[in-house]
Every structure is written in structure tokens, then in C-alpha cells.
Amino acid sequence: MAAEPTEKAPTAVALENATVAFRLAEGRVYTAVEQANLTVAPGEFVAIVGPTGCGKSTLLNVAAGLLAPAAGRVRIFDGPLTGLNRQAGYLFQADALFPWKTAIDNVAIALEIDGTPRREALERAQGFLTSVGLGAFSHRYPHMLSGGQRKRVGLAQILIRDPKILLMDEPFGPLDAQTRQIMGNLLLDLWSADRKAVLFVTHDLEEAIALADRVVIMSAGPSARIIGDWRVGLARPRDITEVRLSKEFHVLHREIWDVLKDEVMKGYAQSSTQIATEAG
Incomplete structure (x- = not known):
């Protein structure tokens, strides 16, 4: 057979x-x-x-x-x-954060550009910042964060869009x-x-x-x-x-x-x- x-x-x-x-x-x-x-x-x-x-x-x-x-x-x-x-979500070697935006705004913008209401985007962004250990740093600007912290923000920015x-x-x-x-x-x-x-x-x-x-x-x-x-x-x-x-x-x-x-x-x-x- x-x-x-x-x-x-x-x-x-x-x-x-x-x-x-x-x-x-x-x-x-x-x-x-x-x-x-x-x-x-x-x-x-x-x-x-x-x-x-x-x-x-x-x-x-x-x-x-x-x-x-x-x-x-x-x-x-x-x-x-x-x-x-x-x-796909793409995390580059160089930081891809907007220097004039806070950490939470840098993460939330990944949703806002697709039409998510700002309040919802900010709530979800705060959750993702917490998941990468930066819940208390959400209102800091990139220049106020260490290199590792900026990478965490970048990671949250990618993950919030839930790429496969x-x-x-x-x-x-x-x-x-x-x-x-x-x-x-x-x-x-x-x-x-x-x-x-x-x-x-x-x-x-x-x-x-x-x-x-x-x-x-x-x-x-x-x-x-x-x-x-x-x-x-x-x-x-x-x-x-x-x-x-x-x-x-x-x-x-x-x-x-x-x-x-x-x-x-x-x-x-x-x-x-x-x-x-x-x-x-």
C-alpha cells in the first residue's frame, strides 16, 4: 500500500x-x-x-x-x-523613538495611526510599558531613559500591534x-x-x-x-x-x-x- x-x-x-x-x-x-x-x-x-x-x-x-x-x-x-x-513587527538596532514624545506616547502612536481612539491607545500602551518593566517611566522622554530602557519602549511599541x-x-x-x-x-x-x-x-x-x-x-x-x-x-x-x-x-x-x-x-x-x- x-x-x-x-x-x-x-x-x-x-x-x-x-x-x-x-x-x-x-x-x-x-x-x-x-x-x-x-x-x-x-x-x-x-x-x-x-x-x-x-x-x-x-x-x-x-x-x-x-x-x-x-x-x-x-x-x-x-x-x-x-x-x-x-x-511583521521590525525592531531595528538603532532607536526608532520620537524624541519629542514620551514613552507612553511613543507606544500609543503605534495604535493611533490605525485609528484606535487616543484614550484606549494610552490605556493599552500603559499596560505594555508595565509588561516590559517601565510602568513607572511612561511620562519620560527618550533622552531621560537609559539605552536598555529605550529598547524596552521600542519592544513595547512593536508588541502592542500584536504582529505574528x-x-x-x-x-x-x-x-x-x-x-x-x-x-x-x-x-x-x-x-x-x-x-x-x-x-x-x-x-x-x-x-x-x-x-x-x-x-x-x-x-x-x-x-x-x-x-x-x-x-x-x-x-x-x-x-x-x-x-x-x-x-x-x-x-x-x-x-x-x-x-x-x-x-x-x-x-x-x-x-x-x-x-x-x-x-x-
């Missing part, structure tokens, strides 16, 4: 042979990413790691609908992505090591309560392993490719500090680093060559 066909697993994000290329001023074409295949299941946390300039942020921009691939396609919840990805997908581009990169761990644990707590699909870009392999269900490695550019995909079997819930002390963490870190380090050195060599060429 023939086996019954298996049902295709649902995907929140699917990049299918996605190639991204840019036309340079002198007419040449620069291929940043070549034939990338990547899927993120609903509720799955996937981290992307790779050398500087390998196209990690480019893949996020493709998933967000900010860049259209030159070849291949993008599917969001099994439907083709045309235009902006309205089901979170796209995060080095969101904790500018923070000190201790604050990064605090923000990592906060993100895991919020994610565990409402399992959204997450695509998280980072240069920090330890951060990637500590947070994610899967760690995807990209090669050095140009024409960067996805060259590795590791499942992280560490138990949840996790504490960022404690999980890094486990034997399983160190075994996985060593295994991934054995692949990643060669690409990091290639990326460094290419950058050095480019700088020398431009200087000459």
Missing part, C-alpha cells in the same frame, strides 16, 4: 532560493545574497549569525518586504509576499553585556507567553544559542549563502546567564564556531583588502 502523503508543515516565513542584488553607481551588479533557503515555523525562534557584511540584515529586509529579491520568492504564512509584510512575526536586527547590539542579558531574558519571557515567529539577527554566537530554537549561519559575502542550520536542544524556559554555563551549550558553541570562524576570517580579509584598495 502506498504511503499517505504527509501534510506540509506550516511556515510563518519562507525564503525560497532568494537572491538579492544591487545595481551599483558604475553599472556593476553586486550580489549580496545568493539562493537563500530559510523557513521559520509559527512560534519558532530562529537566529541568523554570520560575518559583518554577509547579508543578515538584507534577509530581514526581504522578509519585511522592504527589499524584493532579484530571484526566488518570499512566502508569509504560505502566501506570497507582495509589498510590505503587514504581519518579530524581525529583530541586532536589537541589543549597542547595550553593555549585563543589560544585554537582562533584555535577552525579558525577550524570552515575553516570547514564551505568546509564541510569535522570530527572526533574530546577531553577531554574537553565544546570544544566538542562548535565545533561539535554531541557529542559521551565513557565509562571508559577496554572494553570501546559508551554510549551516543547527537545532538548539537546550531546555526551556531558559535563563541567559545560567544556560551559558551548561555543557550542552559549550558543545554546540564549539561545533558551530568551527564552521563560523572560517567565514569570519574570510569576511575580515575581504574588508581589509577593500580598505587597502580604496586607500590606494
Whole structure:
């Protein structure tokens, strides 16, 4: 008897042979990413790691609908992505807060632009600020908040819209090591309560392993490719500090680093060559 066909697993994000290329001023074409295949299941946390300039942020921009691939396609919840990805929230590395608005107004505006009455928007914004530990800071302006606190406001600003997908581009990169761990644990707590699909870009392999269900490695550019995909079997819930002390963490870190380090050195060599060429 023939086996019954298996049902295709649902995907929140699917990049299918996605190639991204840019036309340079002198007419040449620069291929940043070549034939990338990547899927993120609903509720799955996937981290992307790779050398500087390998196209990690480019893949996020493709998933967000900010860049259209030159070849291949993008599917969001099994439907083709045309235009902006309205089901995703995007948290950038740089703060995206209005400096003239208080924390609560920065969060509430995410609802107000869609027509939510101001009173309701402010009430919901206060709730989200409380959920990220800033309930008592709602009337402070961005310049009155620390870097970590501004990141919390940005996170609340994204989450209040209840996106099904979170796209995060080095969101904790500018923070000190201790604050990064605090923000990592906060993100895991919020994610565990409402399992959204997450695509998280980072240069920090330890951060990637500590947070994610899967760690995807990209090669050095140009024409960067996805060259590795590791499942992280560490138990949840996790504490960022404690999980890094486990034997399983160190075994996985060593295994991934054995692949990643060669690409990091290639990326460094290419950058050095480019700088020398431009200087000459």
C-alpha cells in the first residue's frame, strides 16, 4: 500500500532560493545574497549569525518586504509576499523613538495611526510599558531613559500591534553585556507567553544559542549563502546567564564556531583588502 502523503508543515516565513542584488553607481551588479533557503515555523525562534557584511540584515529586509529579491520568492504564512509584510513587527538596532514624545506616547502612536481612539491607545500602551518593566517611566522622554530602557519602549511599541512575526536586527547590539542579558531574558519571557515567529539577527554566537530554537549561519559575502542550520536542544524556559554555563551549550558553541570562524576570517580579509584598495 502506498504511503499517505504527509501534510506540509506550516511556515510563518519562507525564503525560497532568494537572491538579492544591487545595481551599483558604475553599472556593476553586486550580489549580496545568493539562493537563500530559510523557513521559520509559527512560534519558532530562529537566529541568523554570520560575518559583518554577509547579508543578515538584507534577509530581514526581504522578509519585511522592504527589499524584493532579484530571484526566488518570499512566502508569509504560505502566501506570497507582495509589498510590505503587514504581519511583521521590525525592531531595528538603532532607536526608532520620537524624541519629542514620551514613552507612553511613543507606544500609543503605534495604535493611533490605525485609528484606535487616543484614550484606549494610552490605556493599552500603559499596560505594555508595565509588561516590559517601565510602568513607572511612561511620562519620560527618550533622552531621560537609559539605552536598555529605550529598547524596552521600542519592544513595547512593536508588541502592542500584536504582529505574528518579530524581525529583530541586532536589537541589543549597542547595550553593555549585563543589560544585554537582562533584555535577552525579558525577550524570552515575553516570547514564551505568546509564541510569535522570530527572526533574530546577531553577531554574537553565544546570544544566538542562548535565545533561539535554531541557529542559521551565513557565509562571508559577496554572494553570501546559508551554510549551516543547527537545532538548539537546550531546555526551556531558559535563563541567559545560567544556560551559558551548561555543557550542552559549550558543545554546540564549539561545533558551530568551527564552521563560523572560517567565514569570519574570510569576511575580515575581504574588508581589509577593500580598505587597502580604496586607500590606494
